Amino acid sequence: MNATAGTHGERFQPRTRLRRTIGSVCATLFLAATLVGIVALVVLLIVVWSDGAGALSWKFINSFPSRFASRAGIKPALWGSLWILALTAAFAFPLGVGTAIWLEEYAPRNRLTTIIQTNIANLAGVPSIVYGILGLALFVRALALGRSIIAGALTLTLLILPVIIIAAQEAIRAVPSSIRQGALALGATRWQTVRHQVLPLAMPGILTGTILALSRAVGETAPLILVGALAFVPFVPRGPTDGFTVLPIQIFNWISRPQPEFHRLAAAGILVLLVLLLGLNAAAILLRNRYSKKL
């Protein structure tokens, strides 16, 4: 560190104190900027809670929507969301895991596989409303499923499929190859190896990824508006071909009204939606913590 000539023939000046000061000032600024996101989150939760907590009651959860704010509830929306959740899970889980298994365990390493893999990465970035347009043209019109739960669930399946595939691929990739080699050496076929050795070990990771993807599906609004989820549903759906609404659409409907009492209902609906999401995420974390040590 003998500071002799700089580029312009000047002496190198360490200016240590100045640089240290800049450093510590910026460190504080960095911390402050990081906290902006956290503060926004806290403020958002406080705003929603203070607006909505008063409207939250068992009657609210167990009533049908109404023109009168005091009588309105989210029963059909809650059931609609649960139907959508269950059907989407039933479609998306096998498809996503199957794709991940093929890509990780069977796919030849050639151009086609690269294209498929790139395609999945790109699908993950397609705006959700474009999936809604696809669902409208394909499921609602072409397959004539109408404005039904099943059309909505299929649309959301396509939407979250890339997320599940990518998570499942990572989980499968994390299984050590010695386990596969052991099974194959004992004469198991490739599928027997996958079915009895790889999948059980990868399952916690796969389930965590699937649950997180499903929690995205539960919060989606725009694609379901496109496939025609209804704004006013005075009944609880009984089967997959029924019309439906979901929590986010009911919330959107209430936000769109000018009266402040409906905004309070929207906030209460948001609280229910957030609790549902919290439950899903807690399940994902529990699964991860419960099984992650066994590998």
Place this chain on the structure above:
Amino acid sequence: MEKHTGGRPPSPASPAPAHGAPGPARRNTPPYDGWLRGDRRRRRRERIVVGLLFLCTAVSVLTTLGIVAVLVTEAAGFFAEVSPVEFFTGTRWTPLFRPRHFGILPLLAGSAMVAVGAAVVALPIGLVSAIYLSEYAPDRVRRIVKPALEILAGIPTVVYGYFALTFVTPMLRQIWPQTNIFNAASASIVVGIMIIPLVSSLSEDAMSAVPRSLREGAYALGATRFEVATRTVVPAALSGIIASFILAISRAVGETMAVVIAAGATPRLTLNPLESIQTMTAYIVQVSMGETPFGSLEYKTIFAVGITLFAITLAMNIVSLAVLRRFREVYE
């Protein structure tokens, strides 16, 4: 990291002799073919399974083809009636009432304004959060702050819309009283908050991948922590950081509900973020909520706007992936 050597399942011939091969002493007895029969069944099942798994994979390819096919065919119907020149250069967008004009520029401008506003909020905050988490934060802090930031990405967008309308807009109106109830600024701010974790997570991953030796080299030359972070780590992770920026902006362009709720439904060419505007996504929602007859020109505008939106976001995603791949520094 090689998990398996090739694509083909191991030759079924190889395990079979191990089970069924008759030893020299049993040369005259027929080989015990129970194994072989079982093996044939296993082979058949293996083929069926591979077929089924490939069908699963085909779904995601078909999804892409389906999106492109639907958008192209329906948009072609639209462009048979409206000239693409009018569509891409027209400055008025009034397809739902007469006189009808089909110029998409106001919607493009609306989407661009929200995306730029969101970028102004999210890119600096996201990048600085990433620097803090990767270079400054003690492990204990990082383990709390990182998941907390990621919660922001998990909150449904309709909730952000509510937050914008009932909290951010009133706040803006206190500062600038002329602010419209529905305005681009409020939507931009919440969309920006929403995409902070996208920037911070991906950028932090890129920074964490910068090898320790680079940092140690810089420290050994007398650099301060700030200089190491900004002049060594950030340039080394630049491809990942830029990829995260592009992805985040693409997400902001495609964002729908927060914009529908907070930015309004007035397609207009303006640079004033305090006015009501309309984005491409918000227009699509507006049309699909109304009673537009199937097959009408109004109905087809969904697909014309949709294909524009799809092309823009796809281009950004491809560029982002390419940046990540092409300009990645490879450290041995």
